[in-house]
Amino acid sequence: MDLRVKLDDETHEISAVPLDSRGRTAVDIAGEQASLSVTIVSPNHLHLEVDGRGTDIFTARSPEGTWIWSRGRARLLQDADKAARRGGNGPVGRIPDKVTPPTPATVVRLMAEVGQQVEAGQPLVVVSAMKMETTLSAPYAGTVTAVNTQPEARVNPGEILVEIEPAATGGDEEES
């Protein structure tokens, strides 16, 4: 089995032979070998023996990838080839460079109107989620071409609340 696995922002090449009847295999990560023995403890719990050292691994699959836990640390790992096919472009949870909320939220205050000139970093919208307010700022300088929301509106990540035409290039803000 050959895998290309995305962990944080790096892609790792992994190859492994199928498990034998006792759950053992050999794994190669970027040229480094490990002898591995796997016990399925429960559907979400694997016990690994890696070169003779025992360690617990918890796993959970989601549409975005597989959550893998090791000794208090958890990551969403992705099959890089599948992620590329899905058009996935990076780990979950980062602030996009568009005026869109990081989580489902409610609009508290709008500080932009169509035609307005804005500087990079200028506050445009304040949203509230989980009792905490967050200010969404202009990702770059330009002219506001559309305001797609209003106070009290429920908004979701990916919805572009304020569209801006960049000052210098005049290009399509959807590609910025």
Add this chain to the structure above:
Amino acid sequence: MDLRVKLDDETHEISAVPLDSRGRTAVDIAGEQASLSVTIVSPNHLHLEVDGRGTDIFTARSPEGTWIWSRGRARLLQDADKAARRGGNGPVGRIPDKVTPPTPATVVRLMAEVGQQVEAGQPLVVVSAMKMETTLSAPYAGTVTAVNTQPEARVNPGEILVEIEPAATGGDEEES
């Protein structure tokens, strides 16, 4: 759905209508009605609301029946009709009225030989399991017709270690 359920030594008649889309049903146990609402919390965990009172139920199926837990108390419940078909005859874990060990065990000492007259309650075999010795006694008075084991032998429940012909009736000890 109609069920005949064995709990301890009693059989209970239960009928229930299928769950509606919100997990609700009406159940009748021996003529007594209950309104029931069921939430599946996990594969082994149900939450019931019985006439408005919440209670957790844990369940686990085994070949002998279904273990049901409620507030610290656990029982092996059986579908009485299925149990009858399988020839099951009562809950697990009771001492049979035959000279057979209650758990897998090792024979420590034999105190019976073929032809010997024994009284009811007379010690015949001492077995050891989990560092604890248990004396198996004659279930009734009679004559020993066979000794089917020897010291140090590993023996299992159901194996008749000593066969006895009852004193009075002369019947078949297998039916006693």
Add this chain to the structure above:
Amino acid sequence: MFGRILVANRGEIAVRIMRTAREMGIETVAVYSEADAGALHVLSADQAVCLGEPDPAASYLNIGKIIEAARSTGAEAIHPGYGFLAENPAFARAVDEAGLVFIGPPAEVMAKLGDKTEARRLMAHSGVPIIPGLTEPETDPDRLNAAAAELGYPVLVKAAAGGGGKGMRVVAAPADLDEAARTCASEALRAFGDGAVYLEKYLDRPRHVEIQVLADAHGHCLHLFERECSVQRRHQKIIEETPSPALDDDLRQRMGAAAVAAAQAAGYVNAGTVEFLLDQTGNFYFLEVNTRLQVEHPVTEMITGLDLVRRQIDIAAGLPLPFTQEQVSRRGHAIECRIYAEDPANGFMPSPGPVLYARQPSGPGLRYDTGIRTGSQVPVHYDPILGKLIAWAEDRPAAIDRLIRGLEECAVLGVRTPVEFLIDVLKSPEFRAGRTHTHFIDEHFPSWQPGSEENRNMLLGFAADELTGVKNVSGPAAGPAEQGWPSPWQTLSAWDLAR
């Protein structure tokens, strides 16, 4: 004693309150919003009442619906937990007027202490030291500017009705004051129903040290020592401990006495917390009184051996405190850390969503108070706390090591959590040395990113997960199981038995 109480809250604190109630032989009623059907606090109660839509205004903040739920289920008293209506005097008053008992201080005491400026005046008059600043709420931008200039920047804009780090903004320069005051007022209005703000002098890297007090309805008031809650992010506590590494017996005694004086000045009844800032020279200043159970109350329980919820219920039922100040003792060291659904690598942004898998740490000297389980949803509508892990041990180094061991056993998959951030903080030499202050995280972990210690094991784990495929038997793995088996959930036990 009450036969039945309603818990007007959700999550870990509701579960924790119900456990003590059950031990006291008191039945419990849960309330929940549609977002919390099947939540752990609903499963933990004897009865549960759905309040309606997820929006807090329609559910956990809806006074009328909650009192109606108590009436319809025959509950005699209401425990508010923390957050939501816990410090809302109108709620306490409404409970009272409905002929029910509010498990907390009287409404008028709560109102007095809940107004931060009035509380500051009260403390100043009672000889409790306060931080220099405005003693009245102020909304006029010009007057705010003038007051800030007089105090000298940096200043702190605070919501008069705020608490728990909510509704607070540090302002470093005059240019930022207006927007900070507006945002603060807007947050306060939404969160507490009161948009009044005031100003305070901002202290340089103080410690946050608070004193737990207990007062019964018979004039008996005592303290249960301190909690140090300096380690904060976004002005919200994330690690709390007792004893404080900064207190000696003399300072502890003086702060305890000040807290009791503060509580008595206010006519306090029930459990409360007097918060202080402790500066680097050992001066302490009154901050505010939290008129409710604190999130971090377990560390006090662990070192004193007392059950604060039991004490709250007893006091609300009119019982006198069964011990004196002299009979209260502390032993060992306890540390709590809070586990939220949040991304510590990304400004501690909330991370709502489904909990795909959750595993509780356990063992000697560990306590895990949680409100989630495998299959829970972390709704977007509420404070995203998942649970609190508390370690106690013979001394501070052993408690730190135990807490790290517990965090290394704690798994929550599906949402981001600060577990590994907390491990890194607890392992840091600065934390080990006890040199904490309210800017500790900003100073030592300003742009924390997850480490790569476990990357190799994670990659091996991913490979093992792919190699093992469908997981339906326990024991050594043996290649992917065949597809298309019917209902393994149902028959797993039988297969297990047959092996």
Add this chain to the structure above:
Amino acid sequence: MFGRILVANRGEIAVRIMRTAREMGIETVAVYSEADAGALHVLSADQAVCLGEPDPAASYLNIGKIIEAARSTGAEAIHPGYGFLAENPAFARAVDEAGLVFIGPPAEVMAKLGDKTEARRLMAHSGVPIIPGLTEPETDPDRLNAAAAELGYPVLVKAAAGGGGKGMRVVAAPADLDEAARTCASEALRAFGDGAVYLEKYLDRPRHVEIQVLADAHGHCLHLFERECSVQRRHQKIIEETPSPALDDDLRQRMGAAAVAAAQAAGYVNAGTVEFLLDQTGNFYFLEVNTRLQVEHPVTEMITGLDLVRRQIDIAAGLPLPFTQEQVSRRGHAIECRIYAEDPANGFMPSPGPVLYARQPSGPGLRYDTGIRTGSQVPVHYDPILGKLIAWAEDRPAAIDRLIRGLEECAVLGVRTPVEFLIDVLKSPEFRAGRTHTHFIDEHFPSWQPGSEENRNMLLGFAADELTGVKNVSGPAAGPAEQGWPSPWQTLSAWDLAR
């Protein structure tokens, strides 16, 4: 300090020892038999070595294999837990001779105290009160008969090498003496490798009260108060608590001093327990010294705030005790109950088999030390302990209520357990009144059978389980799911997300 230790045991005690070792920064090595592959103690260690076949002689009692496992993994010390080789002087000597450290008392002290008749002589010479009886082992039936007649029936036949309730028989009449002596000798030979037995006067309904002692290698010896372990079945403790309802401060001080005197007379080093019988008039008699960690050590940890395993490891590493007798304090009340795979309705017969489902109780003031998980096997070869539930609280009534609450949250399905028996005992007026003695179960629960309190809920649960069929989604149930879905284990998370 050691860098790595081997734990020569299994189950809950091995897991518990490894937790403290991990907190101390010490790596752990597990050993296991083929019956224990995948067991919790194996998963909890940094390394694991398979010793061979399930038979204890081939695995957990095999001195040579265990020492070889320590050598091959580079372990520097061995913790024996309780049972198996914990009180075997030959093992302690072999560990020593292999250049490793035995975490327990010196072999010669263990040998002296392990021989019950020699221990009785030693105590008698040191002024510690002993029960009238033989001071030498005796195998000749005639001489046993004569000695029993002199003491007066009932008498107790005891294995000289016994402990933990194993190898003991009460004999009420001369006719039963021969068989009891033979059975006892045979059990002792199998369990301890030594078939010597002796006789003691049998006391009427005494309490079992034991004192925990700690002694370092520098001549420092102190006690950690008592544990009352009167509630027993088949001469084995099932409920243990501290403080004892029967002790006042004066008696506690005298018994503590006697225990320290006993330990010092034997030259004791490390953690040990001096067991006494306390008669109804307040006289106490030396019973034996357990030269190891006790099953019930957690109750002492809960009321003193100390970690006994940490103390054991420190002492074995040569460190002096870091506190004096005066610095040890006790607070609150702690009760433990043992949960075995056994059938309390059927003579507490062992109930080995697969654990189909296990759920841990949790919450403030509860500790659950367990060695099993869902999917574990309880092998027929070993003592069938599954775990211990410990509650501590402000006082005895609150601790009882908390323990009941914990038991009511504890689920182990697939094997029989005493959980509901324990609930009934804890709820009984006799236990609540603290009127316990070693025949408590025989007297008050002679033929206990499970009650029917939960029968209706169980029948409804059975119906609900049948109605819901295949369980693969969380949330309100909605009729049986369709059959034949591929691999729900694998895709559950994704489905959950899609809802």
